[in-house]
Amino acid sequence: MTILKVILIAIAAMLGFSSADIVVYTSAGYKLTLVNDDINFQQDTRQRCIDTFFATMPAMCNRFNNAACSRDVRVTIDPKYDAVAYASGNAIVISANWLRNNPQDTDVMTHECMHIVQSYPGGAPGWLVEGIADYARWKFGRNNLAANWRLPDFDRNQH
Template sequence: MSIVIALLVFIILPYYLTGNVVVYTSNGYKLTIENKDDSFSNETRQHLIDTYFKVMPEMNAYFGQNKRDARLTIDPGYKGAAVTTGSNIVLSAEFIRKYPESYDAVTHEFAHVVQSYPKYDPSWLVEGIADFARYKWGVNNKKGGWSLPDFKSDQKYTDAYKVTARFLVWLQRWKKRDIVKRLDRALRSDTYKDDSWKAFAGKTLDELWKEYSEKPDI
């Protein structure tokens, strides 16, 4: 009986609002999908749904948040890959059709939902933490051909995304295990400053980057 109950808790239940809007719920989480592309793959849709219900509880637990509601719009007219505003995500139908295994792009966007910082500043760090989240919780990165890049001497910590994410992974391994959580809290409370790095890791950002560049193993 206990096994049956445990399985029921994680069943994803869909219900329809209109023809192209479906709401999925499971274990207190809700995902609304609006599909504007009639030819969108059902298999890809299921990957997106499964990814949401797997990674959101993990990211919430890690960052001490309780973001349980998101809306994902599949838009054939959007020319980028994906973008998030608040809890609303727009995913390019063209992008995901061209790269169907790259559905962890939404893991990056779900991280933005969890972040919900009062400011998008510094943008390079916000995006770096989101790619750190994709690196840590992504469910299909390998098949999707996504990985953190090797260090190169012309990189800068302000390059954002993968480059900054790799730096954060290095900091977490070699400097402070909770450095990403502390940076996240500072951004969330709008108390982040340039000297936060010294308070959190004992050195300035430039000093940490220099040390990283000399021995960038992660």
């Protein structure tokens, strides 16, 4: 990134304008609006996130909740968000810092997309909601091995 671009982004931010890079991608009836608020977001990580969305979202919708599944999802890469990620409605927020420090962990997208597929009205136990999303990541994930992610080993005493 050039120094001029950084200066222009800083001036725009001071004037209240967003420096977000917003791109809409569509494929096979699915729409991904990617809002990138991180000027340092790596292109290869971005492309893996996009590829992961279009590979896993349709597969999970078809398998679990095809009739009610949202096919229009907004994903924001947020440098101010300090946890990993969350989904709400048809929107996902992913920590830019998480992706910067864990660039192979693009299946965080798979996990969060499963929450959109679930689209529970509320009241479902957290362990069930998260457990199903982890199962979907395990089943449909594309890069879990490289991200060093796996389901925990079964423990008869865990609850």
